[in-house]
Amino acid sequence: MTSPWIAVRRLLAASLWMALAAQAAPMRLAVDATDLDRRVLRVQQQIDVERPGPLTLRYARYLPGGHGPYGDVTRLAGLRVQAGGRPLAWRRLAGDPFAFLIEVPPGVATLDLDFQYLAPVRGSGERISITPALLGIEWETVLLYQDGPAVDAQRITPRLRLPAGWQEASALRDAAGQRAEPDAQGWRQYREMSVETLVDSPLFAGRHLRRHALDDSPGAAPVSLALLADEPGALAATPEQLAAHRALVAQADRLFGGQRPFRHYELMLALSEEFGGMGLEHHESSENALRPDYFKDWADAIRGRELLPHEYVHAWNGKAHRPADLLTPNYHQVMGTALLWVYEGLTEYWGHVLAARAGLSTPEQAVDRLATTVAEVQARAGRRWRALADTQIDPAIGPGHSREWEDHQRQQDYYDEGLLLWLEADLAIRQASGGQRSLDDFARRFHGRAPGRHADGSIRPQPYTEDELFAALHAVQPLDWRHFFHQRLDQPGRDAALALTHSGWALGWQADESRFQQHERGWEGDSGTERPQNLAHSLGLRVIGNGTLTQVFWGSPAYEGGLTKGMTLLAVNDLAYKPERLDAALRANTGGDAPLRLLVKDGERYRSVTIDWRQGPRQPLLQRQTGQPDLLSAIYRPR
The missing domain is CATH 1.10.390.10 (Neutral Protease Domain 2)
Known part of the structure; x- marks a missing residue:
């Protein structure tokens, strides 16, 4: 248990750091996001320093919303530090690759940093955040912050350059409190804010953007829906569909009562086959990415439509009010996850x-x-x-x-x-x-x-x-x-x-899937994610159209038959595997007297497997x- 004296010392130290940070000039950050071909964000950052000696700069590791060490410092490259045009050496702190130590010489007032953020490209296996039609910027990936002061005490003024003709969606505003417009060189200048606020205000941008006011009633914090897509056709929404999104805002007001816990709010929704699927909450916005069929087949499937309500609810539960062990003063302190x-x-x-x-x-x-x-x-x-x-x-x-x-x-x-x-x-x-x-x-x-x-x-x-x-x-x-x-x-x-x-x-x-199951593809934005034939509650496996077993359930009949994820199902009862044949074999064997015969391929080996399941297909439903x-x-x- 921490002693009261240690707690007081920590409080005094934090107050001192906040006071020093409040006196310091804000950092300046410029991010050039025009290199779409190479998926590279080019960063320039200026940091004023008050005294010579060692200075530690940190790259975010523990990310709000991710609740763990999901920062990736390997994507920071080309780091150069200068003072008055002269290069300064930097090195990592021992045992911490996210911390950069710089020795500031006497007489230096400002450090100039430049580096690149190398966004994932196709085939990397990671979520794609930059495509020819869309990009997302999470500010913690394109800045270094100072060790010591809490991030809500460090000030910063960001600016951004987007490809010509692109529009942006974010909670960020300019010095006049309006959405920032590009200058003659294409730069958008945002108002001064804390590092915490900037990191909590990510940005989506693209060639095709349509914004809908969900509630801009006088006296209420305005809420908007910003739709972005690969193609403009995916942005088309019927009045009834938009009415449901407006009803989300009204229903949340009735649920939580009181005032909305934000100055304004932007539900950012990217509809794309290339831009990676995601959902991440922030104080005054949320990042959401779904497939482009979000507004199609509205009556048949939910199509990930619980994602926006989830992230919007986080404005109350998670952002305005947060478990104490998740509320850390910076992005390098370990977060607690007990709640x-x-x-x-x-x-x-x-x-x-x-x-x-x-x-x-x-x-x-x-x-x-x-x-x-x-x-x-x-x-x-x-x-x-x-x-x-x-x-x-x-x-x-x-x-x-x-x-x-x-x-x-x-x-x-x-x-x-x-x-x-x-x-x-x-x-x-x-x-x-x-x-x-x-x-x-x-x-x-x-x-x-x-x-x-x-x-x-x-x-x-x-x-x-x-x-x-x-x-x-x-x-x-x-x-x-x-x-x-x-x-x-x-x-x-x-x-x-x-x-x-x-x-x-x-x-x-x-025996049959519900309408929800039949039409739901999931919300991930990866076009290669195929909806499998789901036999979780009968044979205990999931299999996609080419026969690949994407999941085998522990202790299930498939498990007892020796099947493993990654094997390929080639034949069912001596006929080549097709989803409809496996389903028909299950139905025919309901109450039957023989197990199913499967032929599977495991690497270069082929073998026959029998699965003793005789209860037919089983799919869940709720019964009154x-x-x-x-x-x-x-x-x-x-x-």
Whole structure:
């Protein structure tokens, strides 16, 4: 435990750093984003220094929203440091490749830095952020900040040059508080802000942009939807589709009450086959990238339409109000992740609910989506040995780790299993209060509070602890909430379908996929991501059209038959594999007297495999329970 004296010393040191930073001139940052062919961002940065001696500059490693060490310093290249036109040497700090040490000579007042950010290119295996038609700039990738002062105390004035004719979407504004316009040389100049605000204000830009006001009522913080796409045709939205996005803003207001925790907000949505899929929250904007069919087949599939509600909810849960151990003063301090079941899990729940309330999904789609979630969570063998709370450590493990048996290893399950956790909490409140109260009341009490603000009007995150969370829940509905949540968080093996208790619905099975499953492709922007034939709940595998097994479930009939992810399915009952043939063989073998015969290829080897499954295809659905009130419909009903 930290002693009170050490805590006081840390506080005094932080106050001193903030005072020194406030006196220093802001850093100047210029980013040239016109080199689309090579996917290179060219950076110039000026940093004023007050005294000679060692100076440490840092490249962001622990990223807000990623909750872990997802910064990639290997993409910084060509770094040169000069003072008065003379080069200065730099070196890495021992054991920390993200820290650069510079010895500042006497008489030097300003350091001039230039370097490049090398964005991923096709074939790199990483998310593509620059294409011929679109680009995304996350400012932490194109700047170095000073060690010592908190990033909310370091000031910076950025400017940006985009390709001629391109438009930008972001929360950034110029000195007059307007959207920045390019000068004669194509540079956009933004107002002075903290490094924290800049990093929290990423930018999308492209050849084709269409902006829609979702709410610009007088006196309210305006909210807009900025659509960007490879081709202008993907931007076409019907009045009804735009009305659903406007309803999202209205439904969020009714959920959280109070004032909106931002000065203005931009939902940035890129629709592309090339630009990598993503969703990332920020105080006054969100980065969202989906496939270009977002507005097509609206009645058939949700098409990732729960993504925008999820990221928008983060403005309240995660940005304005944040778990204390995730609120760090810089981007090199390790983040705590003990409350990701709230930060992400509760947000996943509200994203699902608000999509239905706003009309971004129909109640039928919402029910089908929930059935799929319950069944997928239930199918994870890793739930029998690894508690949900332990999956919160995954962001700290960082990138670059394979998961050949992903359902057994588990990963960031606090998203969809967190959705079920908070659904169960909502149902518990409704049941205990006789329908008089719900989790909506908690949302207004806890996340609807007015946000903190810095002197320049930017949002100051307010930290909260688990104790404060449970106290707020108890004020809405008296219950031992600590026991309620930790019984579900800390104990492996609980039946996922128990989350539906008191909902009026139960998990069931049918031979055919639901309409949701038939049409949902997922939201990732990778054009090569093919929707597999999903036999997770019968044979225990997923297979794409060329026969490649993309997943084999631990302990399933396919697993017992010796199948492994990466093998190729060549034949079913002596006929060449086709999805419809495998489905037909499953149906024909329902209650049959012989196992299925499969021919598979494993590298250069061929072998025959038998799988003893005789219950036919199984796909999830939710079934109404007679005699019980339909609380799901009550939850999904617009406010």
